[in-house]
Amino acid sequence: MDSFGDNIRQRHEHEGTFVHARVRQDEIGRIPLLRPVEQQVQIEHARRVALTVAASTCLHFERLEQFEEFFRRQRGVECDGGVQVRALRWTADRIGLVEWRQGVDANARRSTQTVDRALEICHAIAEVRTQGDTGPRLMLRHAASLQLHCAVVSAPPTLPPTLVSAPPTLPPELRSAVPGPRSHALARRLAAVESRNVTCLDPGPVFWERAAGANVWDVDGNRYVDLTAAFGVANVGHAHPRVVEAVADQADRLLHAMGDVHPADVKVALLEELARRFPGGGDCRTVLGSSGSDAVESALKTALLATGKPGVVAFKSGYHGLALGALDATWRPFFREPFSSRLPEATVFARFGDADTVLRAAHESPAEIGAVLVEPIQGRGGDRIPPHGFLTALRTLCDARGWLLIADEVYTGFGRTGRWFACDHEGVVPDLLCVGKGLASGMPLSACIGRNEVMDAWPASGGEALHTSTFLGHPPSCAAALASLAVIEEEKLVERAADTGAAALSHLRARLDATPGISDVRGQGLLIAVECEDPARSVGACARALADGVIVLASGDRGEVVSITPPLSIEPVALEHALDVVVEALCG
Ligand SMILES: Cc1ncc(COP(=O)(O)O)c(C=O)c1O
Numbered sequence: 001m002d003s004f005g006d007n008i009r010q011r012h013e014h015e016g017t018f019v020h021a022r023v024r025q026d027e028i029g030r031i032p033l034l035r036p037v038e039q040q041v042q043i044e045h046a047r048r049v050a051l052t053v054a055a056s057t058c059l060h061f062e063r064l065e066q067f068e069e070f071f072r073r074q075r076g077v078e079c080d081g082g083v084q085v086r087a088l089r090w091t092a093d094r095i096g097l098v099e100w101r102q103g104v105d106a107n108a109r110r111s112t113q114t115v116d117r118a119l120e121i122c123h124a125i126a127e128v129r130t131q132g133d134t135g136p137r138l139m140l141r142h143a144a145s146l147q148l149h150c151a152v153v154s155a156p157p158t159l160p161p162t163l164v165s166a167p168p169t170l171p172p173e174l175r176s177a178v179p180g181p182r183s184h185a186l187a188r189r190l191a192a193v194e195s196r197n198v199t200c201l202d203p204g205p206v207f208w209e210r211a212a213g214a215n216v217w218d219v220d221g222n223r224y225v226d227l228t229a230a231f232g233v234a235n236v237g238h239a240h241p242r243v244v245e246a247v248a249d250q251a252d253r254l255l256h257a258m259g260d261v262h263p264a265d266v267k268v269a270l271l272e273e274l275a276r277r278f279p280g281g282g283d284c285r286t287v288l289g290s291s292g293s294d295a296v297e298s299a300l301k302t303a304l305l306a307t308g309k310p311g312v313v314a315f316k317s318g319y320h321g322l323a324l325g326a327l328d329a330t331w332r333p334f335f336r337e338p339f340s341s342r343l344p345e346a347t348v349f350a351r352f353g354d355a356d357t358v359l360r361a362a363h364e365s366p367a368e369i370g371a372v373l374v375e376p377i378q379g380r381g382g383d384r385i386p387p388h389g390f391l392t393a394l395r396t397l398c399d400a401r402g403w404l405l406i407a408d409e410v411y412t413g414f415g416r417t418g419r420w421f422a423c424d425h426e427g428v429v430p431d432l433l434c435v436g437k438g439l440a441s442g443m444p445l446s447a448c449i450g451r452n453e454v455m456d457a458w459p460a461s462g463g464e465a466l467h468t469s470t471f472l473g474h475p476p477s478c479a480a481a482l483a484s485l486a487v488i489e490e491e492k493l494v495e496r497a498a499d500t501g502a503a504a505l506s507h508l509r510a511r512l513d514a515t516p517g518i519s520d521v522r523g524q525g526l527l528i529a530v531e532c533e534d535p536a537r538s539v540g541a542c543a544r545a546l547a548d549g550v551i552v553l554a555s556g557d558r559g560e561v562v563s564i565t566p567p568l569s570i571e572p573v574a575l576e577h578a579l580d581v582v583v584e585a586l587c588g
Helices: 003-018 038-054 066-074 081-094 096-102 115-128 141-154 181-193 241-251 263-279 292-307 333-342 356-364 388-402 477-492 491-512 535-547 572-587
Strands: 206-211 213-218 222-226 284-289 310-316 347-350 369-374 404-407 432-435 445-451 520-523 525-532 554-555 560-562
Touching: 115 206, 115 432, 213 432, 222 572, 241 477, 263 284, 263 477, 284 292, 292 369, 292 432, 292 445, 310 356, 333 554, 347 356, 369 388, 388 404, 445 477, 477 491, 491 520, 491 572, 525 535, 525 572, 535 560, 535 572, 560 572
Parallel strands: 310 347, 310 369, 369 404, 404 432
Antiparallel strands: 206 213, 213 222, 284 445, 432 445, 520 525, 525 560, 554 560
16 A cells, blocks of 8 residues: 555544545445545545635645645645645546636636536636646555546536535644643733733633634644534534635625625625524514624614613523623623623523513513513523423513513524524524624624514614624625525534534433533533533533643533533534543543
8 A cells, every 4th residue: 555545544543433434335446446444534535635625715826835835734634735635636637627727717716606616616626737747656546536526526517515514523633732832932922912811821721723624723733622613603613615715705805895884795695694594584684793792782772772671681690791781681790790880780680491580580670671681592601401491481471571582692593502593492583683603603793683673673874873883794704604604504514413412412421420520411402511510620621621632611600511512513423532532531
């Protein structure tokens, strides 16, 4: 076996079932020199590599070396990256893909249509091929796998866009202490220039350098599996090729517009898409923002305009952000107390999961109640899942009292809990829906969406918007959101979150249920919690898991929960391996 085949074999042995092979039956056997399992790994790997190449902006590279360097650095393909590129080039040459160029408009890469995208992929491949030689002989055997990909490409109308997907999850690989020397050095520099409250420097963080799919690499070259999706943002995986491409393409054309004066075209497309997604359908309007707090602020202002009543019932342990308006509805005294003199105190708090306490809280409110603000599942409060029927009871209560129901799905939206929105588990339609985090899979964007009857409480702008901001409708963020929504749908990430989450929960329960000191293991989709009696245990486990290459965070009012919210695209087996590391960290 040559070095490339050897490499694949070694990786497979090292990674075991982490390599997730998806291959059509008729593709197997096209590489007769390798054993079946290697064929599968190789075909899948090569296809992903080829598609990642095509999805990147390789047309901008003038020299092959530049492209290879970019490819290695950005795409997480390490030792065999150069080899793959040469194989790709060789294949393109051999099957005459260069011919495609003649029929392809130079602007094809801008198109988002499926057919044009296929042409674009061919174009990209052909472009790589024209960079130079036909590749070393050792590639001959392996080029077959790339031909398979190219064969798919050469039938443009049937090319599923899903083929451009996140790279497979690689297991942790640690090359230094965690944090390593470069992270320590950056922490020292940060200490001198950042407000002391922002980044915890003791214990120090690992500084991220790049991320792809469910993997993160730090500045010391350590590779982690990220079971947080970076605060529940990277639902489609970090740096999903389609999201990256959409951002790059949009940035190329229009980086910034005048959100509420002369807006970007892409904002319209996104708002239409969000209206289409609103639970229960109907005519909807949206106010965009940049953070989850922004979305909550918009919802609170909307509720006041629509009802004329400033009071809000929110829930104990709830988290709605830290801007002053949103902070008034955030429960934890730690966040509130230093700023209490600036808070309107227009919020009263009921017991989460108990609709009966809402009326009691409302009676105690100094301000007349206009809205109930709820996370259908509490995220930062410790991944707390209310009893089934809770949301329905809130809806009934709001209808009876003329209150608005605001669902804060900043954490739970876009597939996280195994449904598009967590409200969907009970078929409850809120009046206002706040989303953020996973909306744009890594670009700062949020939205407050509501039915027209409610949103039309806002007066039409006569040239001065009552509520806006400089970056409202930021074009690359809108483009990222559109790409992200398409990926969630096409890769069936909502269904995958439900299935992968159920399997992960069973796995965790089997390993932890009888463990002393573990008070609960719960989850809905890929929002999973392991609750410890002693917060020191959960916080310590997060640190130990990090040292073993798996990123998890503690949540809950006391940090008593190890919270598990990986990218929805993570392979079940990769997740299981990473969960075993967390279990060791909890029990070891
Ligand atoms: C449910 C919920 N609402 C609002 C927010 C605030 O979002 P941001 O931090 O983007 O302001 C968060 C953040 O974690 C959240 O989980």
